[in-house]
Amino acid sequence: MNTIPALRNRFSLLALGALLGSFLLLPGCGKKQDGPKQMPPALPAMKVELSSASVTTDYSVRLEGLADAEIRPQVDGMLQAILVKEGDLVKKGQPLFKIDDSVYREQYNTALAAQRAAEAQAAVAKVNAEKLVPLVENKVVAPVQLTTAKAQEQAARALAAQAAASARSAAINLDYTVIKAPVAGYIGRIPYRQGNLLTKNQAAALTTLSDVNRMYAVFSISEAGFADFKKLYPGATLQQKIDAVPPVKLTLSDGTVYQHDGKLESISGDFDASTGSIRLRVSFPNPEGFLRSGNSGTVSLSSNYNHVILVPQSATVELQDKVMVTLLKPGNKVMKQVISVAGRSGPNYIVSEGLKPGDVIVTAGIERLQDGMVIKPLSAAAPGAPAPAAQTPNAR
Structure with a gap:
């Protein structure tokens, strides 16, 4: 009676051993398989060097004529005749309006x-x-x-x-009763019509007369911007610094660049207490009469930097108020580095702090990099220079 259960147990153990032996005989079973080795990403890198740069700063401006005179009646009476049309070019002393x-x-x-x-x-x-x-x-x-x-x-x-x-x-x-042009220029809008009653104390002017042979582009800069201006341009006096400003470009509201260069002429003698800004004026010739008072546009003031480090803006990332580059360290490991930006020169940043000549930075693909990652650096051209051979730290 006890022999049968013992035989059953013995046969079960034999079957289990055969099953395990069949698994061990399968190819690869019991042997660890190594996957393909992951290669570091290949990214362009460049060595930063000292160079020169031209910086352009844009300011929104409003254009004014050499003389913008409001034409107003000096006696009361009915407007009997309008002797000019809007947009007419008139001479000094030419009759404009006739009052009864x-x-x-x-x-x-x-x-x-x-x-x-x-x-x-x-x-x-x-x-x-x-x-x-x-x-x-x-x-x-x-x-x-x-x-x-x-x-x-x-x-x-x-x-x-x-x-x-x-x-x-x-x-x-x-x-x-005959209102004459006090200066030569172009007639502006005329809101009144023949038969209107005019008074010498009326709020609205009859028209505006603009002498546009020379135009002024007027804009303001902050107190900090004025301090930067004084540091940027050479000269012992403010007038010498004004004279040192290169010719100024004017971009009109439609995006076209005005054909004549302007000259920074003057800076206001005091700051506006309400805005904390100071007024600057650039003069532009207007021989063709294309510019008119009231036009808007943008002036570009340029300045030159020597012996500065340039990095492409595309090689930087901004986090809150900080600008960072990805620095390549020994062993081709990367590290985020905060830089101070002194200005922009075309597509490049002018770096005042955070980098030194000879440092190598990664110029593309930096968004997915973390500190300590290893990359394979490729050559990249430095800003304003021909493409050099790849300059990377020695691997350890």
Whole structure:
């Protein structure tokens, strides 16, 4: 009775051993398989060197004419005639508008008549005084009569002078009824029409007259920007620094570059207390008349740096307020390095701190790199230089 279970157990152990032996005989079983070895990524790298760079800073500007004169009436009256059209080029002294002068002409005629009457009375008073001179000398009349006559002559002359002043004032008002161009230039918008009532205290101007033979591009910089300006350009005085600024380019609102270069002419004498900025003015010639007052655009001020390190902007990453490059260390290991940027020169950053000549940086594919990773460096051209051979640290 006990023999049968023992035989069953023995047969079960034999079957299990055969099954295990069949697995061990399978190819590769029980032997560790090594996968293909992962190669480090091949990325371009470059050695940084000292070089020169030109930096361009752009500022938004508003254009003003050499003279932007608001044309306003100086007497009240009805606008009788508009003698020019919007956009006309006019000469200095050319009539622009005509105000109804009937009232002022009559005032002038009245004042002129009063002047002539007063002058006649002065002449009569003079004759009366002169007539008494021999009579007083011959003691025919008392001297007091001559004194009185001379006083009356002086009063008559004063009245005549007063009447003449009134006549001149009336003549000025009459002349104001023809509004003339104070300077040569282009006529701006004319919001009034014939028949409108004009007053000398009205809020809106009749038009604006712009002398655009020379245009000014006006912009502002901050107090910190002004400090940088003084450091950037050579010169012992502010005027010498202004003179050292290279010719200025103007880009119009449609993206076209104006054909004539400008010149930085002046910097305001004080800062605007409300904005903390100071005003600069660049002068541009305008012989073709293409520029007009009120145009907007961008001026580009350039400056030159010598013996600086340039790195491509594409070789940097920005994290919050920091700019970083990927530095290649011995053993071709990478490390993030924070740099200080002094400015931009085309597609490159000008580095003031964080790198030194001879350092090697990775120029592409840096987004996926972590500190300590190993790469295979490839050659890359330094900014502004022909492509050099790959410069990498010696591997250990």
